[in-house]
Amino acid sequence: MFSLTVRRHFMIAHSLPREAFGPAQALHGATFVAEVSFRRRALNDDAIVLDIGAAGTIIEKVLAGLNYRNLDEHPDFEGKLSTTEALAQYIADAVAAQIRDDVDGRELSGLDVTLRENPDAWATYTLDFE
Numbered sequence: 001m002f003s004l005t006v007r008r009h010f011m012i013a014h015s016l017p018r019e020a021f022g023p024a025q026a027l028h029g030a031t032f033v034a035e036v037s038f039r040r041r042a043l044n045d046d047a048i049v050l051d052i053g054a055a056g057t058i059i060e061k062v063l064a065g066l067n068y069r070n071l072d073e074h075p076d077f078e079g080k081l082s083t084t085e086a087l088a089q090y091i092a093d094a095v096a097a098q099i100r101d102d103v104d105g106r107e108l109s110g111l112d113v114t115l116r117e118n119p120d121a122w123a124t125y126t127l128d129f130e
Contacts, residue, residue, distance in 0.1 A: 001109070004049035005037040006056050010063040014071040014082045027072070032087070034063060035114040036095055040107055050104050062094040088113045088125035096127055 015027045036059050040049045066074070071082040080086065092113040099105035110128040 001039055001041055002043055002049050003037045003039045003112075004052065004055060005035050006052060006059055007033055007035045008056065008059050008063055009033045010067040012066055012069055012071050012082070012087075014077075016081055016083065018081070027070070030117055032084075033116040034059065034091060035112075035116070036091070037112040037114075038099075038108055039110045039112070040104075041109050042107075044104055044107065050099075050108070054102070054104075058095055058098045061098065062091055065094075066091075084115050084117060084123040085125065088115045088123050089127075091115070092125045092127040096129070100129075 009031060011029060011031045013027060013029045016024045018025065036055070038050050038055060043049065066087075071077045071087075074082075076090065077086075092111060095111060095113070099108065099111075108129055110126065112124055112126045114122050114124040116122040
C-alpha cells in the first residue's frame with residue numbers, strides 16, 4: 001500500500017456546549033493542521049499515488065469552506081458538535097466527494113484525515129473506499 005500525505009492549516013471558531021468539554025463550552029478559536037493521506041494499492045502509470053499539486057488544491061477547496069468560520073453558524077454543523085473527530089470525518093467525506101470522479105481518485109483505496117490542534121494531541125478519521 002502506498003500513501004501520499006499533504007498538509008494545510010485552517011482556523012475556526014466554535015463552541016462545544018456540553019459539560020464534558022469544560023471551558024471549551026464557550027466560543028473559542030482553534031487552529032488546526034490538516035494532514036490528508038491518500039492511499040493506493042499500486043502506483044499509477046506516472047509512478048505516483050496522486051499529483052501533489054492536485055491533492056493540495058482539493059484540500060484547499062474543502063478547507064476554504066471552514067477557514068475563518070464560526071462553525072456554530074455553519075449550516076453543515078447545525079445541531080452537531082464540531083469536535084476534532086467530527087471535523088476530521090467531515091473533511092474526509094468532502095475530500096472523497098471531490099476526488100472520486102478524478103481518474104486517479106477512482107483508483108484510491110481510501111484516505112485518512114488527521115487534525116492536529118497542537119503537537120501533543122490529534123485525531124484521525126480513516127475512510128476506506130469500496
